[in-house]
Amino acid sequence: MRIQENTVNPFPKEIAHAISVYADKFVDQLRRNIPVTIKFDELNSQSRAFVEYIAEQALAAQKRVRKNGEWCWFCGCEGRLVACNCLYPESLRCAEHKICKDCSAAHRKIAIHINNLLKYPRSNRVSSRRYQGWKQLREAAETVEEKLVAERSLDLADTLEVALIPDEYDVWECPTSELRRVILGSFRKAKFTRFQELASELDNKIQESALESAVRLVNLWK
Numbered sequence: 356m357r358i359q360e361n362t363v364n365p366f367p368k369e370i371a372h373a374i375s376v377y378a379d380k381f382v383d384q385l386r387r388n389i390p391v392t393i394k395f396d397e398l399n400s401q402s403r404a405f406v407e408y409i410a411e412q413a414l415a416a417q418k419r420v421r422k423n424g425e426w427c428w429f430c431g432c433e434g435r436l437v438a439c440n441c442l443y444p445e446s447l448r449c450a451e452h453k454i455c456k457d458c459s460a461a462h463r464k465i466a467i468h469i470n471n472l473l474k475y476p477r478s479n480r481v482s483s484r485r486y487q488g489w490k491q492l493r494e495a496a497e498t499v500e501e502k503l504v505a506e507r508s509l510d511l512a513d514t515l516e517v518a519l520i521p522d523e524y525d526v527w528e529c530p531t532s533e534l535r536r537v538i539l540g541s542f543r544k545a546k547f548t549r550f551q552e553l554a555s556e557l558d559n560k561i562q563e564s565a566l567e568s569a570v571r572l573v574n575l576w577k
Contacts, residue, residue: 420548428452429548442466446539447550461554468492468557473535479528486527489538491564493519495556499549515545515553 416431426433428448434455441462444450449462472488480486496515503509511517518541521529529537541547 421546423452426453427455427458429454429458429550432457439463442470443539447542458550461550464554465492465550465557468561469538473531473538477528477531483527485534487564489519489526489534491557491560492538495553495560496547498556498559499552513545515541515547518542518545 416426416433419426419431421428422431425436427436429452432455434457436453437456437459439447439449439454439459439462441447441449441459443466447462447466449459454462468488469492472485472492475483475485475488478485493516496519500509500514500516504511504514519538520526521533521537524530524533526534547553
């Protein structure tokens, strides 16, 4: 996370190092609405001022999400804006809204994943690569949205997780054109903007799938 130099007084070297270590994680937790525990009585006045500033910036960014201005439409940050150049700018809405470097990187990662899974042929097996790629994306969406659903600040019917499910077909037998339409239309349908979190969780799901495959392979050798 980039902090303006004139925002706070210069920090001692050891404090500046500590900030660089946990600041991005701290902001990410705030964006995900994950509680952050900080023992203020263990911080000096300068450190408390920094923590309060970070919290204020994160909350201000949340209020800017899905609003037009000189900031990222998707996450609300006021960092450097870029041209996204992802594979699906119309579907992910970066063609019509401003986007920051981090959200753009997330768009590209998600778009490549979608493009790759749609290349695999239709199959009647749930173990097919197409189905597994779709499943990883849906489970990543579920992880990102589950806390909001549990808190009833987001209705399950309005989630990306649900929007990714075809109405008339099982995913593994869904025609490519229909599956493409459903997946690419799901982001706009769900009004989804939390692409950085989705890309991170998608990486986790892909790693989990790779580990499961490795375990199955080892069991076959036994």
